[in-house]
Amino acid sequence: MTAERIEVVVVDDHPVFRIGMSALLDEMEQVHVVGQAASQAEAVEVVLEHRPQVVVMDLDLGGGSGAEATREILRHAPDTGILVVTMFGDDDALFGAIKAGARGYLVKGAGPDEVERAVRAVAEGSVMLGPQVAGRAVAFLTGARSARGGEFAELTERERDVLELLARGHDNTTIARMLVLTPKTVRNYVYAIFTKLDVNDRSALVVKAREAGIGVSRPEG
Incomplete structure (x- = not known):
């Protein structure tokens, strides 16, 4: 288990998923959600304010693109670990996220244990890909x-x-x-x-x- 506190920002334009993911993460040992965002612009603003170790990022944001938000965040805070959690498991979404700089990629529906492993791996600087996309x-x-x-x-x-x-x-x-x-x-x-x-x-x-x-x-x- 990671001993140090892991601060996380959750970015998703669907409030039910965003609130649910935040509650799940807050239940994990030494993991604390310090901010939430629903759009590309808000994501960049919240991340630069709180400087979390990990950002849980949806790709399809009603107010912009998760991949573009990832690029912008990493331009300003290159040590931030971006964990994409999205509905999209296709090649194009995966390619775009990896090229943008994401360290992790999970498809929504991943279990709590898988989410926790991914958050901790990304926080430590490792790459974590869900089984649905690893082969691609x-x-x-x-x-x-x-x-x-x-x-x-x-x-x-x-x-x-x-x-x-x-x-x-x-x-x-x-x-x-x-x-x-x-x-x-x-x-x-x-x-x-x-x-x-x-x-x-x-x-x-x-x-x-x-x-x-x-x-x-x-x-x-």
């Missing part, structure tokens, strides 16, 4: 490693992010939203990728990426 996280990391070698070595980290999402079939507007960029910036990245990988169109780029294992979902289990 490994697939993401495997694809990222593929993009760092061979002819993909010239790509910058952000270009690799764009390539991963492009290979998964997303359009520029969606990629821009997920990576918190403008569509024009994404177009510039795509053009740079075309040039570096010597391809002439999007279809050829997708084929090349998928042949290297980038953007290819791997079966779990």
